[in-house]
Amino acid sequence: MSGQQEKASLETIWVPGHTGWQGQQRANSALTVFGVVFGIVVLLFSMILFTDPAPAMKALGVGVIAAVAVGTWLLVAHARVTRVRVVRPVVDGQTVVFGGAAGIIWPLRAFALVGALLLATWTWSIFSVPADRLSLFTLLLLPVIALIMMIAGIRSWFRAPGAHRLALRPEGLELRIPRNNAAVAWDEVVGAALEGNRVVLRMATAQPSSWAAADLASDPVLLAELVTFYASRPDARAEIGANTLVRLRSGEF
Incomplete structure (x- = not known):
């Protein structure tokens, strides 16, 4: 995938090949x-x-x-x-942020x-x-x-406009939801999945964190699958940034 940098602007991406929420x-x-x-x-x-x-x-x-x-x-x-099969990321260097509505x-x-x-x-x-x-x-x-x-x-x-956000970086992820925050390295992340009306982010040693399906302006199932992909594929984490958009557009995760 290309390593070109993209401006920190909001993208709306329809993801193919996934059932979604x-x-x-x-x-x-x-x-x-x-x-x-x-x-x-x-x-x-x-x-x-x-x-x-x-x-x-x-x-x-x-x-x-x-x-x-x-x-x-x-x-x-x-x-x-x-939200169904739609994600709305913002890329800033090697950080991909999925924000609230x-x-x-x-x-x-x-x-x-x-x-x-x-x-x-x-x-x-x-x-x-x-x-x-x-x-x-x-x-x-x-x-x-x-x-x-x-x-x-x-x-x-x-509350700051970015109070609800999921940020992915090559070294780890940050979940910022009021009263339910997490900042962990990828090696600590087991995976994520939609359970009921919440996406549960499971850690190896820490307590799980979660966010409600409507907390972020992106498909919660796709976000859970993307987090699980990077958690299980250390070789792909270096691409996080502009190339994550390429992966989202292709649906290859």
């Missing part, structure tokens, strides 16, 4: 059905809030609708990332604003609306949901 369409269908049902229930709840004469309750209804809108945005952003960053960050809006309107309602007009869901669950959304959104603002 088969779970995306079913997973998206299940998520879509859940999202539609949940969205209808929440929208009906927001309509109840709009019928209340208190301005605070109407504002709370606006916050609930905003939360549904951002949740739908996030769901659509995930669904639009085609860029399209989900802004929906996640928007959760911070929506969570703050929900919490503010909930506080206004607590101090301006009689208690007998506030349901248990409004009193107890809404502030918890708002706080969870705020925390997730704020963390997304401070």
